[in-house]
Amino acid sequence: MSTTVAGMEVRRYLEAVRTHLDYLPAEDRDELLEDLEDHLLEVAAENEGTLEQRLGPASAYAEELRVSAGLPGPNEGATVGWAERISNFQPLRKAAAALDSPRGRALKRFARELEPGWWVLRGYLGVLALGVIVTRNEGLLVRESIPFPRLLGSYFWGVVLSAAAIAVSVKIGRMAARDKRAWLLSLATTGLVLAVGFSVLGDLGNGAYAYAVTDDGSGYDSRFLQHADGSSIANICPYSSDGKLLTGVLLFDQFGRPITNSADDADGRQIEQAKPAILNVYPKSISFVDVQGEVYDPGTGPVQQKTLTPLPCPAAVTAGPGVPSPIPSTGP
Amino acid sequence: MDTTQLLKGILDLAVLAVLAEEDGYGYDVVRRLRAAGLEEVGDASVYGTLRRLFQQGHLTSYVVPSEEGPHRRYYGLNRSGRDFLAQATKQWDAFTEAMDALLKAKEAAA
Numbered sequence: 001m002s003t004t005v006a007g008m009e010v011r012r013y014l015e016a017v018r019t020h021l022d023y024l025p026a027e028d029r030d031e032l033l034e035d036l037e038d039h040l041l042e043v044a045a046e047n048e049g050t051l052e053q054r055l056g057p058a059s060a061y062a063e064e065l066r067v068s069a070g071l072p073g074p075n076e077g078a079t080v081g082w083a084e085r086i087s088n089f090q091p092l093r094k095a096a097a098a099l100d101s102p103r104g105r106a107l108k109r110f111a112r113e114l115e116p117g118w119w120v121l122r123g124y125l126g127v128l129a130l131g132v133i134v135t136r137n138e139g140l141l142v143r144e145s146i147p148f149p150r151l152l153g154s155y156f157w158g159v160v161l162s163a164a165a166i167a168v169s170v171k172i173g174r175m176a177a178r179d180k181r182a183w184l185l186s187l188a189t190t191g192l193v194l195a196v197g198f199s200v201l202g203d204l205g206n207g208a209y210a211y212a213v214t215d216d217g218s219g220y221d222s223r224f225l226q227h228a229d230g231s232s233i234a235n236i237c238p239y240s241s242d243g244k245l246l247t248g249v250l251l252f253d254q255f256g257r258p259i260t261n262s263a264d265d266a267d268g269r270q271i272e273q274a275k276p277a278i279l280n281v282y283p284k285s286i287s288f289v290d291v292q293g294e295v296y297d298p299g300t301g302p303v304q305q306k307t308l309t310p311l312p313c314p315a316a317v318t319a320g321p322g323v324p325s326p327i328p329s330t331g332p
Numbered sequence: 333m334d335t336t337q338l339l340k341g342i343l344d345l346a347v348l349a350v351l352a353e354e355d356g357y358g359y360d361v362v363r364r365l366r367a368a369g370l371e372e373v374g375d376a377s378v379y380g381t382l383r384r385l386f387q388q389g390h391l392t393s394y395v396v397p398s399e400e401g402p403h404r405r406y407y408g409l410n411r412s413g414r415d416f417l418a419q420a421t422k423q424w425d426a427f428t429e430a431m432d433a434l435l436k437a438k439e440a441a442a
Contacts (some may be wrong), residue, residue, distance in 0.1 A: 038404065041402040042404070043402070064377050
């Protein structure tokens with residue numbers, strides 16, 4: 001810090017400027033004045049009269065500084081609430097500026113028109129997500145809750161709650177246009193609904209609900225290979241054109257994706273597969289599981305004893321298009 | 333006509349144009365603007381404008397220490413600043429063209 005006469009004058013001027021800006025949040029003010037001392041020293045070094053003469057009174061200088069820096073005046077800044085703080089957040093401002101371009105404005109108008117539709121959808125999706133979670137926790141099929149959410153044990157409540165949620169969602173949406181807090185509430189609601197929705201979708205995709213989706217009693221299980229008539233394909237037995245069984249064949253689909261989803265049952269009969277290191281290697285070594293009566297275990301009660309019957313590929317077949325493989329004659 | 337009012341509206345553009353030539357520190361920008369003919373440009377306005385453009389992400393900044401004088405904070409345009417300048421230049425061109433046409437039409441009528 002300079003101790004020269006000019007330095008002292010600069011510090012006096014700077015202090016006066018700082019005092020005039022003491023209504024600003026300390027952070028904003030310090031940031032604004034960070035380099036001002038160095039700047040004023042530079043001005044003072046020109047040696048043409050006092051700073052007051054060259055720059056005008058400190059109060060006017062302070063005001064000009066604040067206005068050009070885009071900071072709020074003493075009364076504008078008095079009520080800087082959290083809503084204002086968020087709307088002053090720079091990335092948000094930039095996004096707002098982008099939306100203010102002609103293309104952005106057209107996009108906004110279009111979005112405005114779609115908005116009420118989204119409010120309705122948001123209310124419904126919120127209850128739907130809730131319905132899926134509740135239904136699943138009750139051990140019922142998730143399908144039971146789609147598209148009509150099942151809540152408190154009945155569709156009646158699901159529909160009533162959906163209607164109520166839609167009404168609330170629309171109300172929040174309409175208030176949001178007028179009130180900043182309601183706008184934030186609306187944003188939070190949308191975020192919550194999307195978060196819950198995506199997490200449910202994610203769980204569905206991960207198979208957490210799989211038993212409910214697939215084990216619906218129809219015998220239809222889209223996860224596994226099956227014939228057009230719905231009977232499952234538990235194994236694939238490739239033969240060469242001269243009727244020899246090929247082993248260790250790797251199967252891929254048209255995109256090079258390995259085919260690994262052979263069925264885990266043979267038309268309702270439970271099977272066990274030796275788990276190979278490579279999942280798309282065929283034929284698989286599979287066995288029927290047969291339950292051979294009950295054995296009583298004093299610790300855990302009745303246990304089922306399993307025996308396995310190997311299920312080999314059929315004996316040599318005649319090659320040719322459309323020649324069906326004979327049904328294996330093995331079994332108990 | 334009070335040129336300080338006119339200047340306020342175009343100071344962003346003027347400051348960016350000066351920095352597009354070469355990086356500069358606060359007082360250097362003031363001097364260059366004055367040398368370019370904008371003699372009434374306010375010292376505080378330039379300083380405040382630099383801080384704001386920096387806050388808005390249009391400028392980069394670095395401090396150059398100096399042996400004898402005060403430290404100098406240099407400012408330069410970053411990509412966002414160059415984009416902003418290009419856009420503002422376009423607006424300025426359209427504006428001056430419209431004003432020129434307007435003033436010429438008035439002259440012709442007189």
